[in-house]
Amino acid sequence: MDSTEQLATISPPKSHYFFAMVSMALAAICVGQAAGTYGGEVSAALTATVILLGIWLVIAQYRATFRASSRGALTSLVLLPIMVLYGAIAFAGHLLSPNHLTTPVIAGMVVTGLVLLGFIILSARSNLNWSNAIEQAKKSEDANLPGQTSSFTSTEISSVIGAVSVMLVSFLLFAQTVPANPVFYMKNVNPSRARFDAPKTATYLIVQGLPDETILAEWTDAQNRLEGWLAEQAKRPGVTNFQQQDIVEPIKYKYPNSFLTWGSAATEQKGQRATWQEGDRHYEVLWDPQYQEDFGAVPVNYIERNLNAIANEQE
Structure with missing residues (x-):
């Protein structure tokens, strides 16, 4: 052959x-x-x-x-x-x-x-x-x-x-x-993929995960829809110590930043603040209702952290 x-x-x-x-x-x-x-x-x-x-x-x-x-x-x-x-x-x-x-x-x-x-x-x-x-x-x-x-x-x-x-x-x-990695940054995210129970009506949603499993987020929504979402959070099983009040003293908080692993720091001087706990997680939401009158929607900042991380900061 x-x-x-x-x-x-x-x-x-x-x-x-x-x-x-x-x-x-x-x-x-x-x-x-x-x-x-x-x-x-x-x-x-x-x-x-x-x-x-x-x-x-x-x-x-x-x-x-x-x-x-x-x-x-x-x-x-x-x-x-x-x-x-x-x-x-x-x-x-x-x-x-x-x-x-x-x-x-x-x-x-x-x-x-x-x-x-x-x-x-x-x-x-x-x-x-x-x-x-x-x-x-x-x-x-x-x-x-x-x-x-x-x-x-x-x-x-x-x-x-x-x-x-x-x-x-x-x-x-x-x-x-998405995302499974605790450290991440996502921009213009669909609320269903935000790694937390984000409002379905949230727009321009940005989410960042930090190395200590803190989740930072910011988005825009109408005031009434935000209030409805907060009411839903308060009724969730396991939620305790839900509080909503005016901001009377400057509050330091972090917001997403794609260039910084730990996000950026800012201070909120006025507006509203809601806090609650669920298991070993602490939740904080900040917004200023004045934006609703000026722009038709309010920018919202969301911070979710482990209670242990907060305790370590206070020591």
């Missing part, structure tokens, strides 16, 4: 199918994560870039594996490290916080990083070898490359369905849990 006859029945090795499927799954997870965290941890520009590169990787790897595209194999070789790097950074930032970086966690991250690095190297070698094999087969007059017909095999259909399913599951998962 000469080389021409060998090339006539060319097909990817079984190991290549494994690398291709995992690569497509990783790309799908990154796309789902970016789409699910849009508006929170991930900006619009980064979301668009990740979705574009992720879908491009899925298509390129699919064409390389099932349609004998050498260009697709080389494209996958370049895009996979980019997506893995994004995924590693995004997942580390999403799932971990500085105060949770214990020795076992760091060791686990190192091992995971080495495994991913090994996968990237092996997958790149597989794609490069397959690309070379395709180019050699194209030079043969009797070469019979896979995927030259318009029909789809069951493996192809299963791969596409699998990639779409992984993408959808990742999107739903991260859309419900």
Whole structure:
């Protein structure tokens, strides 16, 4: 059997199918994560870039594996490290916080990083070898490359369905849990994703999480809707010591700042203040009703902290 006859029945090795499927799954997870965290941890520009590169990787790897595209194999070789790097950074930032970086966690991250690095190297070698094999087969007059017909095999259909399913599951998962990291900053957030029971009518909502699990937020709302939300908070099971009163002395408070890990400090001279407790958390809301008359809505500041943190400050 000469080389021409060998090339006539060319097909990817079984190991290549494994690398291709995992690569497509990783790309799908990154796309789902970016789409699910849009508006929170991930900006619009980064979301668009990740979705574009992720879908491009899925298509390129699919064409390389099932349609004998050498260009697709080389494209996958370049895009996979980019997506893995994004995924590693995004997942580390999403799932971990500085105060949770214990020795076992760091060791686990190192091992995971080495495994991913090994996968990237092996997958790149597989794609490069397959690309070379395709180019050699194209030079043969009797070469019979896979995927030259318009029909789809069951493996192809299963791969596409699998990639779409992984993408959808990742999107739903991260859309419900954003952000898991206690340290975060989100701007123009949908109230349902604010990490606290924010008013559904809140607009221009900004939320920041601090390393000590304090949550800072500010938003704009109508005075009557804010009063209704506060009344709902007072009736929540477990809420105690609910108080609402005029501000008679200057009150220092913190508000979100994307450039400062601990937020920015300010002083409120007048307006209203509501406070309450629920479990080991202390809640404080500040606003000035005068803005309702002047602008038709009031800016609201929200501070949620652990009671232990407040006790430590007072010592």
